[in-house]
Amino acid sequence: MIKYARRILLVLSSLLLVIITGCWSGNEIEDLTIYIGLGLDTVKESQFEKEANKQGAHYPKENVLTVTIQIVPPVSGKKGGEGGGSSSSDSDKAYLNKRLTGDSVIQILRQFSLQRDRPVVGHHLKVIVVAKELAQKYSLEQLFDFILRDNDIRPSCLVVVSHGSAEEALSSNEPGEIPAVYLMGLVGNRHRSSAILPPMTLVKLDSDMQSGASFLLQNIVTAEGEHEFSGAAIIKGDTKKWVGELTQYDIEGLSWIKGNVVGGALKTYAPKEGYTITYELRNSKATIIPKVSGDDISFHIDVESEGRLIEDWSFPEIPSSTEYIQELEDQFEEEVRKQIRQVLHKMQNVYRVDVGGFDQQMKIKYPKHWKKLQRNWDETFSRAPVTFDVSMRITDFGSSTD
Structure with a gap:
């Protein structure tokens, strides 16, 4: 029994020596x-x-x-x-x-x-x-x-x-x-x-x-x-x-396309007076939908977002008019469309590259077509029609002194 205990002690001691040994190849x-x-x-x-x-x-x-x-x-x-x-x-x-x-x-x-x-x-x-x-x-x-x-x-x-x-x-x-x-x-x-x-x-x-x-x-x-x-x-x-x-403006447009907007503000101007209005993003999502018809390829983008009216130089208090809120939402939607149009133009007409994730969606939905198009995808994408819908919803108006 004593010999057995000694052997166990020897094995445990050996294991401890291995475990607690420092990094012998390390440098201070x-x-x-x-x-x-x-x-x-x-x-x-x-x-x-x-x-x-x-x-x-x-x-x-x-x-x-x-x-x-x-x-x-x-x-x-x-x-x-x-x-x-x-x-x-x-x-x-x-x-x-x-x-x-x-x-x-x-x-x-x-x-x-x-x-x-x-x-x-x-x-x-x-x-x-x-x-x-x-x-x-x-x-x-x-x-x-x-x-x-x-x-x-x-x-x-x-x-x-x-x-x-x-x-x-x-x-x-x-x-x-x-x-x-x-x-x-x-x-x-x-x-x-x-x-x-x-x-x-x-x-x-x-x-x-x-x-x-x-x-x-x-x-x-x-x-x-x-x-x-x-x-x-x-x-x-x-x-x-x-x-x-x-540009920075282009990246903002690209973020709407890819749906990876995690924060930020969208600024535009009120439709009548031209005063600054700003939308603070709370959440957003985007869906890129590829479509294949024979040899023709096209894409449609759905963009949705909810946020708050965080700055309004033309209406200093919380607006109560539903019509006015709709006007602002329309204005913000048009600003997002403008951003998307600009970055799509640069991708498809100026640089002829796909940096918007369209290739990933094509690969997922049409894997067989993707294998044929992969080698010259940038050129294929530059010729593909792209349409989009944008929906912006103002859900609150920030703090108020009322």
């Missing part, structure tokens, strides 16, 4: 350089690179792109701009941006090891910003090849496009602000604005590129060190390159 965070933002730009050598190259620091490469990494927290004694050195303005920042130029993303990241005394790792990468100009020249499959292969980078990382340079999108004049974290926070405001797209993560980007369908990436504009989500970049399905942009 203090021994690493953590970057949480990654920017991909057209070539822009830093002053450090230019000076270093004069001193023989050049290695065999073509200057194809510039990679910016956003490091947090900035290491004491290493704060500075693009390639070394420091400034009083940089010393107050909660992050450090470093950039290098080359023709291989992985090689550029490894090249930082020649400058940093701690390994550069992307385990906590939050945002990848791609400059529009670079995405026009190279496909996202090329630019993201290493990133999608690297198992150190989280698949939940956000991907966006910058109208200007990616480095500027990862910079800020606000004390204590970390741009990569700030951009992630903007995505969380979808319940406040229908102009914010559902987040495009790395895993979703990979899926969209594999599907061969055209898709959108949220666009960022930067001015005076401040940033704003403004419209979206269109990525063509067959080339995986930037081909155009949709």
Whole structure:
């Protein structure tokens, strides 16, 4: 009995040693350089690179792109701009941006090891910003090849496009602000604005590129060190390159089509006086109905929404007239129709791409037809008639002092 108990004790002790053993391959965070933002730009050598190259620091490469990494927290004694050195303005920042130029993303990241005394790792990468100009020249499959292969980078990382340079999108004049974290926070405001797209993560980007369908990436504009989500970049399905942009107004129209409006306001003007009236969305739904008749394909969209009259400059009190409410609903419906017409025109006539989810509905309802049309779907969609009905219902009028 005693021998049996000893054996049990030995086995349990061995199991405990295995369970409580720490990660023997791990590194202390203090021994690493953590970057949480990654920017991909057209070539822009830093002053450090230019000076270093004069001193023989050049290695065999073509200057194809510039990679910016956003490091947090900035290491004491290493704060500075693009390639070394420091400034009083940089010393107050909660992050450090470093950039290098080359023709291989992985090689550029490894090249930082020649400058940093701690390994550069992307385990906590939050945002990848791609400059529009670079995405026009190279496909996202090329630019993201290493990133999608690297198992150190989280698949939940956000991907966006910058109208200007990616480095500027990862910079800020606000004390204590970390741009990569700030951009992630903007995505969380979808319940406040229908102009914010559902987040495009790395895993979703990979899926969209594999599907061969055209898709959108949220666009960022930067001015005076401040940033704003403004419209979206269109990525063509067959080339995986930037081909155009949709405005904020277009994205609002597209949100009605796709039925993914989770919040926001719709502004238009009263029919008679022309004063501002605003509708606050409470819920909405949209249904895309594909129709096939022989070789002819068409679509019909049903859009329904309920909300409140949240602002009315022409009628400061709660309106009691049913006729007046109907007039406002008609006015809001016409504004939604205008948004939908505009974005449909851009999709079908300007860029000739389907980024509205019409392909998904075709695939679900007519799978056999879809297999035949899939290869040239963007062209097929651009020729398909699209009709739509819109129904807006005002259910309440906000708070009142009455």
